[in-house]
Amino acid sequence: MLTGELPEKQQTSILNSMTMQPRTRKPSTVDKEKLGLFNAHAFTFLILWYFFSACTLFLNKYILATLRSDPTLLGAMQMVMTTIFGFIQMYLPLGMYTPVNREGKPPNFWRNMILVGTTRFSTVVLGLVALKFVAVSFTETVKSSAPLFTVFISKILIGEFTGIYTFFSLIPIMLGLGLCSAYELSFNIQGFVAAMATNLTECLQNVYSKLLISGEKYKYTPAELQFYTSIASIVVQIPACFIMMDIEKVHRTLDMTLLSSLLLNGVFFHFQSISAYVLMDYISPVTHSVANTVKRAFLIWLSVILFGNPVTFLSGLGTVIVTIGVLLYTKAKEHDQQLLEIRERYRNEVVDKELVVRQL
Template identity: 65%
Template sequence: MAVSDDENLQLIDKKKVVSSVDGKMSKAGRTTDSGLKNVRALLFLFLWYFFSGCTLFMNKYILSYRDGDATLLGSMQMVLTLVCGYIQMWHPCGMGPKASMSLSSKPAGFAKHMVIIGGMRFTTVLLGLVALNFVAVSFTETVKSSAPAFTVVISRIILGSKTGLYVKLSLIPVMGGLALCSANELSYNLPGFTAALLTNISECCQNVYSKMLLSDETYNYTAAELQFYTSLASLVVTIPTCGLLMDWDKVMATTDSTMFMCLVLNGIFFHYQTISAYVLMDYISPVTHSVANTGKRAFLIWTSVILFGNEVTFLSGLGTIIVIFGVLLYNKALNVDGEKKRALGVKLEVAKV
């Protein structure tokens, strides 16, 4: 059947529109959820999970088996992220391009951004330590299970990104499943709950703000750059805090060559945990990152069961299944909402044509 020239032109225009819409989605790929289809994104997701498990093991070993000081542990993590971040700016090791060391090449407001993220990093670490002094780890993890919901709100405020209805609904089993996983030995008091909640909000703000910088089209922020400069900013506040909170008698009594090597190894693990999270953030949205973080926490709970022989309960098993189901549901919801946005975009562009 013959097709008229006018119809051919309309078909060509529509193809251009679809290509344009897809191009916008692709260009914004750093701020959408299509990144997890990328092999490198999956690699850094694995590295993030792996080094998080290593950090968890070393934290438990240093604090419980070596009777280490929590403030010293947190401070050494900041020092090692500073040192390793500086090295990786020269030698990225496949985690992004080599960063420029010249401060004159940095964009306006660079120092302000680094101080803001550095302050949030320090706040997250400090409040996490305060929470652990008042409540059990399981209670802190239960509070943190609300992270995806906070991220949706904070992403809307800072990035202006909108989350579809199906994606919002899919967050319910993800958050509820983690809450069940960590529902054992719950201990509640107001200072502990407040510190855990503020830790959660601070971490979500840090992730969304970091995503905003990584998605900046005027300057190519690298993961190593964020790691080094934010660690430098947070260290400025960490040093006086160490003097106030650290138990120096305990530190002097427990720190030997073995403890020092454990602290250094823990700091290196923590560096790769955080920098792999930064690299991953360049591929996915803050909400997807938060969902992946929720899955990571469920993974770490089961890792602690295997490594430390913690008791496995019915609620832990049920919660894990719900988290896995919720993540699968979330991925499906992303596809559904993504198709709706794409179809709407095509209709709007066609209408303009």
């Protein structure tokens, strides 16, 4: 009997079964991202990322302010140490990630590594240039726009959907971080351009790294990204060191205390970077950018507690606004995700009905 000759009741039964049956699909990174920071592993690596970021930041301050080391030497040592430890962790994951078994390297491997490595190096150099012209707080204020940059870059590079509620929830987060450091604002056009460029390269690096680390067919491990991009960054950094480094100052200040501090700082920097890469596999680039913004506010207040920096009303207000913004972001992302699932379910039902109608 042909399909068009089926009794009306049977046709209705077929239609109902096709529209009501859940569509099965393989678990993907999107499924993992739905839990976000509510995933125990993701939250653990978030804490590790915050901890090692704090260690790196305060040791940076000690090396540059107290030991008066050259900032270019500090950046170069960080890349050297993270290259060494990245190589070790490719063979000893230390429980931070699951190794990927594959034959050979993924397509365009070196092109991808050079692209990410160049953005890593550019972020470091532009950050140093910004600090040369403006206060740390001004750089952090400019970087507070990172979630907005990430939304647009994620849409262009990986087609990530960001709902209208999520988009607007980013505004109080960015505003709050700006207020946290507003008491120390300074403006300089060179510093402003360098800070904005740092923001752009860092967002590009994070989104492109997410694209590589969450691939379905050719998935890069965090250690691979850490190791190969560090090598690419060092290749670009070598000529920059000869141009930017004060060789006489390095010879004059280098001793066992400085050397041991540089080595320890490099270890902290490695674990800060690789924990950030591991975290990327669990959350979206926009959530990662929001977490980075919260981390900056956390480090600002930690420095206030440890170093006794003056606190103003705007700083306290900014912290409250950041906290509220994060709560709003969590609820907005959950709401937008529900709207997206309803929209997709409705679209799938319409497609299934059209298929049945064509068959009848």
